[in-house]
Amino acid sequence: MGQVVTVVGGGLAGSECALQLARRGLGVRLCEQRPAKASPAHHGALLAELVCSNSLKSTKPDSAAGLLKWELGLMGSELLEVARTCAVPAGGALAVDRDRFSAAVTERVESSPLIEVVREEVTSIPEGPCVIAAGPLCSDALFSAIAERVGGERMSFYDAAAPIVDADSLDRSVVFEQSRYGGEGAGDYLNCPMGREEYDAFMEALLSAERVIARDFEQADLFCACQPVEEVARTGHDSLRFGAMKPVGLVDPRTGRRPWAAVQLRAESASRAAYNLVGFQTNLTWPEQRRVFRMIPGLGEAEFLRYGVMHRNSFVDTPHTLDATFAIPGTRARLAGQITGTEGYVEAIASGLLAALNMAAELAGCEPVRLPATGALGSLVAYATDPQTTGYQPMHVNFGLFPPLENPPRNKAERRAALAERGRADLAAYVGSRPDLFAGAAR
Ligand SMILES: Cc1cc2nc3c(=O)[nH]c(=O)nc-3n(C[C@H](O)[C@H](O)[C@H](O)COP(=O)(O)OP(=O)(O)OC[C@H]3O[C@@H](n4cnc5c(N)ncnc54)[C@H](O)[C@@H]3O)c2cc1C
CATH class of the missing domain: 3.50.50.60 (FAD/NAD(P)-binding domain)
Structure with missing residues (x-):
C-alpha cells in the first residue's frame, strides 16, 4: 500500500x-x-x-x-x-x-x-x-x-439554540412586525399572535411531544442556565405566557388588541432572510419541532433552516x-x-x-x-x-x-x-x- x-x-x-x-x-x-x-x-x-x-x-x-x-x-x-x-x-x-x-x-x-x-x-x-x-x-x-x-x-x-426559520416561509398575513410598546427596531422582530384556544392546544402538543432523551452528560450545566421551552411549559400552564410567549406591549393589527400569547421571531441577520424563535431552545426531536412549532400561527408552512438543539x-x-x-x-x-x-x-x-x-x-x-x-x-x-x-x-x-x-x-x-x-x-x-x-x- x-x-x-x-x-x-x-x-x-x-x-x-x-x-x-x-x-x-x-x-x-x-x-x-x-x-x-x-x-x-x-x-x-x-x-x-x-x-x-x-x-x-x-x-x-x-x-x-x-x-x-x-x-x-x-x-x-x-x-x-x-x-x-x-x-x-x-x-x-x-x-x-x-x-x-x-x-x-x-x-x-x-x-x-x-x-x-x-x-x-x-x-x-x-x-x-x-x-x-x-x-x-x-x-x-x-x-x-x-x-x-x-x-x-x-x-x-x-x-443551546432555538430553531431558525426561513423568512420566505412565514405567513405574512398573520405575523406582524412590531417591537414591544412600539419601540425601536420594528422589523427586527416579527410576532406570531396566539388566541387562547390556540395557546391551549399548543401547550398540550408541546408537553406531549417526543424529546431527545436528556443524557447525564447534558443535564449538569445545562438546565439551570438555559431551560428548554418544553421544560418551562412543564412548570405551569401559563409559564410561557409570562415568559418567552408574553404578549405585553404588542397589538395585533388584525384585531387591534393584545393577543393572548405571542411568539417573537428575531432577525438572524441584516438581510432578514431568517428568523429565530426567541426563547425556544428545545430538546424536542427534530420531527416533533417541525410538527409542534408549525402549530404557531404564521408558521404553518415554516421551513426550518436549523432545528433547536440542546446538546x-x-x-x-x-x-x-x-x-x-x-x-x-x-x-x-x-x-x-x-x-x-x-x-x-x-x-x-x-x-x-x-x-x-x-x-x-x-x-x-x-x-x-x-x-x-x-x-x-x-x-x-x-x-x-x-x-x-x-x-x-x-x-x-x-x-x-x-x-x-x-x-x-x-x-x-x-x-x-x-x-x-x-x-x-x-x-x-x-x-x-x-x-x-x-x-x-x-x-
Ligand atoms: C444528539 C444529537 C442529535 C442529532 N440529530 C440529528 C438529526 O435528527 N438529523 C440530522 O441531520 N442531524 C442530527 N444531528 C447532527 C448529527 O450529529 C450530524 O449531522 C452528523 O451525525 C455528524 O456527522 P459526523 O460524521 O460529523 O459525526 P458522527 O456521525 O457523530 O461521527 C463521529 C464519530 O467519531 C467517533 N469519535 C469521536 N471521538 C473519537 C476519537 N477521539 N477517536 C476515535 N473516534 C472518535 C464517534 O464515536 C463517532 O462514531 C444530531 C446530533 C446530535 C449530537
Whole structure:
C-alpha cells in the first residue's frame, strides 16, 4: 500500500471520506473509538450511525436539501448510494432504515481492501495526512488536542439554540412586525399572535411531544442556565405566557388588541432572510419541532433552516481557524463533518466527501477543490470558510446562503427553481473541468 491517510471517526463524514479515499487508490486507517468507548449519543458499534431521526431530508429538486443530494450523486457519494438502497417510504424525503443503513456502510468499509478499521480512541492529532471527523461529540482528549492547536477560544463546546426559520416561509398575513410598546427596531422582530384556544392546544402538543432523551452528560450545566421551552411549559400552564410567549406591549393589527400569547421571531441577520424563535431552545426531536412549532400561527408552512438543539456540540470556529480546504494551517490535518460546524446528516456526508477530494488533490499535487459558491455545498463551504463570517454557528444548507440571482423571479417557487438550476449547471461545469478529481464519479 502506498500513501496511508488516517481518518478519525467512523461516523457519517469519516465513513464517506474513507470510502472516497480508497476509491482513489489511497490506503486508509479509519480509527473509531466505539464500541470500547461509547459516545453519549451513539448506541452501537456500527459505522455511520444515525444518532437521532432517520430522515435525510427532502429530495425535491428545488429545495436546498434536494439539491445537495443531486450534487452528491454527481460527485459520486458512496453513503448517499447506500442510503438509497435502504430507503423507507417518506413522501418527498429520503428516510432510511437506520440499522440496514449503518450495517451496509460498515460492510462496504470493512470489505474495502484499502481500508483498515482500527477500533481505538485517538487522543492527539495524528502525524501525517489525516482527516479528523470525530463529530459533535468528539472525545475530550482529542478535542483538547485540537483546542491546543487552534486556540481554545476558537472552539465551542455547547449548543443551546432555538430553531431558525426561513423568512420566505412565514405567513405574512398573520405575523406582524412590531417591537414591544412600539419601540425601536420594528422589523427586527416579527410576532406570531396566539388566541387562547390556540395557546391551549399548543401547550398540550408541546408537553406531549417526543424529546431527545436528556443524557447525564447534558443535564449538569445545562438546565439551570438555559431551560428548554418544553421544560418551562412543564412548570405551569401559563409559564410561557409570562415568559418567552408574553404578549405585553404588542397589538395585533388584525384585531387591534393584545393577543393572548405571542411568539417573537428575531432577525438572524441584516438581510432578514431568517428568523429565530426567541426563547425556544428545545430538546424536542427534530420531527416533533417541525410538527409542534408549525402549530404557531404564521408558521404553518415554516421551513426550518436549523432545528433547536440542546446538546454538547463540539465545533471549531472554522472561518477563523481553518483554511479554505478545512485544514488546520501548519499541519497535515483536515477537519470534516459536524466538528467544522456544518450541521446535518447529509451535510456531514458531503463534508467527508469534500475532505477526501481535498486530501487526494493535495497528495497528488493537484489544485485544491473550489466548488462554485452557487451550489448547496459550495455556498455552505463559502459561509464556513469566509473570514468575514461573524458569530459562526452550525448551519444546514439553505437558500439563504446562496448568492442572489441577477434577475430574481418574484415568485418564491420560481426563484428557488432558478437558484437550483444555476447551482446544478455550475457544479456540472466544475466537475467536468476536474477529471483529476471526478473521473467516472457519478452514481
Ligand atoms: C444528539 C444529537 C442529535 C442529532 N440529530 C440529528 C438529526 O435528527 N438529523 C440530522 O441531520 N442531524 C442530527 N444531528 C447532527 C448529527 O450529529 C450530524 O449531522 C452528523 O451525525 C455528524 O456527522 P459526523 O460524521 O460529523 O459525526 P458522527 O456521525 O457523530 O461521527 C463521529 C464519530 O467519531 C467517533 N469519535 C469521536 N471521538 C473519537 C476519537 N477521539 N477517536 C476515535 N473516534 C472518535 C464517534 O464515536 C463517532 O462514531 C444530531 C446530533 C446530535 C449530537
